[in-house]
Amino acid sequence: MSGPNGAAPPLVSVHDLTKRFPTPGGMVHAVEQVSLDVGHGETLAVVGESGCGKSTLAQMIMRLLKPTSGRIELDGTDITEIGSRAMKPHRRKMQIVFQDPFASLDPRRQVGKAVAEPLLVHGLASKGSELDATVVELFERVGLEADHVNQFPHQFSGGQRQRVCIARALALEPKLVVADEPVSALDVSIQAQVINLMMDLQEQMGLSYLFISHDLAVVERVSHRVAVMYLGQIVELGERSHIFENPQHSYTKRLLSAVPIADPRRRQDRALLSGEIPSPVWATGTSPTLVEHIEVEPGHVVAAEG
Numbered sequence: 001m002s003g004p005n006g007a008a009p010p011l012v013s014v015h016d017l018t019k020r021f022p023t024p025g026g027m028v029h030a031v032e033q034v035s036l037d038v039g040h041g042e043t044l045a046v047v048g049e050s051g052c053g054k055s056t057l058a059q060m061i062m063r064l065l066k067p068t069s070g071r072i073e074l075d076g077t078d079i080t081e082i083g084s085r086a087m088k089p090h091r092r093k094m095q096i097v098f099q100d101p102f103a104s105l106d107p108r109r110q111v112g113k114a115v116a117e118p119l120l121v122h123g124l125a126s127k128g129s130e131l132d133a134t135v136v137e138l139f140e141r142v143g144l145e146a147d148h149v150n151q152f153p154h155q156f157s158g159g160q161r162q163r164v165c166i167a168r169a170l171a172l173e174p175k176l177v178v179a180d181e182p183v184s185a186l187d188v189s190i191q192a193q194v195i196n197l198m199m200d201l202q203e204q205m206g207l208s209y210l211f212i213s214h215d216l217a218v219v220e221r222v223s224h225r226v227a228v229m230y231l232g233q234i235v236e237l238g239e240r241s242h243i244f245e246n247p248q249h250s251y252t253k254r255l256l257s258a259v260p261i262a263d264p265r266r267r268q269d270r271a272l273l274s275g276e277i278p279s280p281v282w283a284t285g286t287s288p289t290l291v292e293h294i295e296v297e298p299g300h301v302v303a304a305e306g
Contacts, residue, residue: 047214148164
């Protein structure tokens, strides 16, 4: 898989992004001062256990959640604080595919209408034959058939429903697609089909992906770069080969150790993750210690461990 053009300015730049949620017991530090870039045509995977803050990070980048602090730049424009009206043209540049395709679709609505809706909302098409032809083209692009447009979500398999959601995400010809655990609800054989589809679409359309996952086997297949999150902070970030062939942080090593290996000859003694993740809830007025990053090789940064 060819990588992105590293010399070009990034499509997305996130600077010190932070999200905290007040609770009766204190403050949940979901994301703490995360900085990263997503290049044009690149897949940046964000990995970590459930509760580490990766989905919260994705929702802030999509402006579905308001950051507590920090800055988000999309294609050179700061979109952190702009209002909904000013945000509308920028929303065309980024779309999201959620984990559960059935929950993402209205069960009472034909799937063709769900795919057509973004085109109507953004005034890119009016009802009629032109809109119908565009929807059919989108369906065929993701491997569905023209007669599928008049069916309802319950008439599809899980993999087909996710293809519908991908078609809807592509309707506005975005530059960035945020994929939040897009295959975790699917059977393994179907996962491979959807992943291959996403990679083919990236080649055809020059898409950038922010790929959220806890499945490192999938991440190794799709990513150009990988960011490892733990308790709301990035503890390691680098090229795919850096993370999978030369992991430096102890948490990254344990995540990789938990990946099943079918060939018994390749299995080694492995330090597996154990116990519960520490609580991200801190008493009001206190906060976790921010990690300090060290560059261990060009493009490969790791949080210092005490």
